[in-house]
Amino acid sequence: MWLLLGSAKERLSPPAMTGVVCWLAGESCQQESSSRKRRARTGSGQAFIFRPFTNVGSRPLERVKEARLRNTRGDNPRHLNRLPAVVPQSLHLSPLAFRAGFRGVLSVPSSSPQRDRPLVSIIVPCHLGTPAQADLLAETLQTVCAQTSQDYEMILVDDGSPVPVAPVAATYPWATTVHQDNAGPAVARNTGIARSRGRYLVFLDADDHLLPCALAAGLDALVRHPEAGFAVGPREEMTFEGEPVSWSVAPPPPQSSIYLPLLRFDWYIIPPSSVMFRREVVEAVGGFRDPWGADDLDFYLRVSHRFTACCYQAPAVTRYRRYSTSSSRDGERMLHSIRSVYARQWALVEGDPEAEAAYDLGLRRLTDIFLDCVVENIEDRLCLGDRTTALRSIRVLMAESPERWKALLDRSPDAADLGRAAP
Numbered sequence: 001m002w003l004l005l006g007s008a009k010e011r012l013s014p015p016a017m018t019g020v021v022c023w024l025a026g027e028s029c030q031q032e033s034s035s036r037k038r039r040a041r042t043g044s045g046q047a048f049i050f051r052p053f054t055n056v057g058s059r060p061l062e063r064v065k066e067a068r069l070r071n072t073r074g075d076n077p078r079h080l081n082r083l084p085a086v087v088p089q090s091l092h093l094s095p096l097a098f099r100a101g102f103r104g105v106l107s108v109p110s111s112s113p114q115r116d117r118p119l120v121s122i123i124v125p126c127h128l129g130t131p132a133q134a135d136l137l138a139e140t141l142q143t144v145c146a147q148t149s150q151d152y153e154m155i156l157v158d159d160g161s162p163v164p165v166a167p168v169a170a171t172y173p174w175a176t177t178v179h180q181d182n183a184g185p186a187v188a189r190n191t192g193i194a195r196s197r198g199r200y201l202v203f204l205d206a207d208d209h210l211l212p213c214a215l216a217a218g219l220d221a222l223v224r225h226p227e228a229g230f231a232v233g234p235r236e237e238m239t240f241e242g243e244p245v246s247w248s249v250a251p252p253p254p255q256s257s258i259y260l261p262l263l264r265f266d267w268y269i270i271p272p273s274s275v276m277f278r279r280e281v282v283e284a285v286g287g288f289r290d291p292w293g294a295d296d297l298d299f300y301l302r303v304s305h306r307f308t309a310c311c312y313q314a315p316a317v318t319r320y321r322r323y324s325t326s327s328s329r330d331g332e333r334m335l336h337s338i339r340s341v342y343a344r345q346w347a348l349v350e351g352d353p354e355a356e357a358a359y360d361l362g363l364r365r366l367t368d369i370f371l372d373c374v375v376e377n378i379e380d381r382l383c384l385g386d387r388t389t390a391l392r393s394i395r396v397l398m399a400e401s402p403e404r405w406k407a408l409l410d411r412s413p414d415a416a417d418l419g420r421a422a423p
Helices: 061-065 095-100 131-145 185-195 214-224 259-264 279-284 295-306 331-349 353-383 387-400 402-411 413-419
Strands: 002-005 008-011 120-126 152-159 175-180 200-203 230-232 235-238 275-278 309-311 318-321
Touching (some): 120 131, 185 200, 200 214, 200 279, 214 230, 214 275, 214 309, 259 353, 275 279, 295 331, 331 387, 353 402, 353 413, 387 413
Parallel strands (some): 120 152, 120 200, 152 175, 235 318
Antiparallel strands (some): 002 008, 200 275, 230 275
16 A cells, blocks of 8 residues: 655555545545555645554554645635644544545544554543433433544443433443442543543533534644644534524634633633543643532643643534533532632732732632522522522622622512521
8 A cells, every 4th residue: 555645655565454544635536456556646646545554664653643744725624624744543534524524534443453542532421310311411422423533432420320321321332331429520520531541532511412523623633733732622502402592602712822811711611522632631630620510610720721722713513501400500609619729720820910810800700600690599499499598599699799689689579588587
């Protein structure tokens, strides 16, 4: 077989395999029978053929992996026509990649030793309280199976679910279910990290969707930006029922140093599946910590303080499900959590005027957001007749934001009656 890099070509002498990639920048690709050399051609005379062999003549595969490929048609970022600077050894694109705009397909035989270590590990913490949540998990897993890049494993961590996760996951390929006592999503993700084998990690919530080119887009970004420790892509949003929302979502800004922007809360990463991490980055920061709700923010701040990012603006890679029962809508819990997260950051910013200003602004912004959530929680709990937890939230609001409490009194007689019982 021949490997063509632009106009250069090298003779390969691999063992017989069925996996072949033809990643083309131009118009056509022609492959001949296995008894003859493969060749590819384009109108510009540049083409790329790669097969993930154990060796290339006397040169180790690692040197081929580092070979830079040129792109003759990099003018269409929407369809990701730009070729990667480094070819991952086990990058595995299904025929669906054509529909996502990729000019090639790579397949690795299921019997290949490369399947022993997947390229990407998708870690899904699961706490299923109802059959409806099990149905949402099934939707989520279906979106994983539709990925254009198929070189992955799924690690589902059953975080002490009342509804077992294993029966939901049983029919999905490359899925492993791990059970633990209920300890929260941060601990569940760490359990998944410990059981995973991929070179890249994606953290997917059990009710969100991966869009078809999510893994391919993240891999493409990290391959083209070897200096980046993680890649952040755009998201879409949906209602709880899975319907499109009426608003659009801005993509992440094209930044590489994102610690201060995240600390200022200029923008935020949501959901976790909009990011692909290199394994060594996750291991370097010690995984997730559990600050009672804002474990994602804590993790992103620690990672972005040590590593640069690649933030790309297309394509969208994940679809975030919005509904009021999300844990992030528990105002009291989140106030406690974000203050714990920021307290951990103070040692990193103290003495730096710009960083201290970012710290103050971000903490103030997040405090305002979750005090508004406390107001919503009070109204929701009063509607449900849950006076005990509503009273607890009223006490928090009276102490933290008298102006919000006064505004609530003006429109809610029930809150006023209950507030008189608050010491």
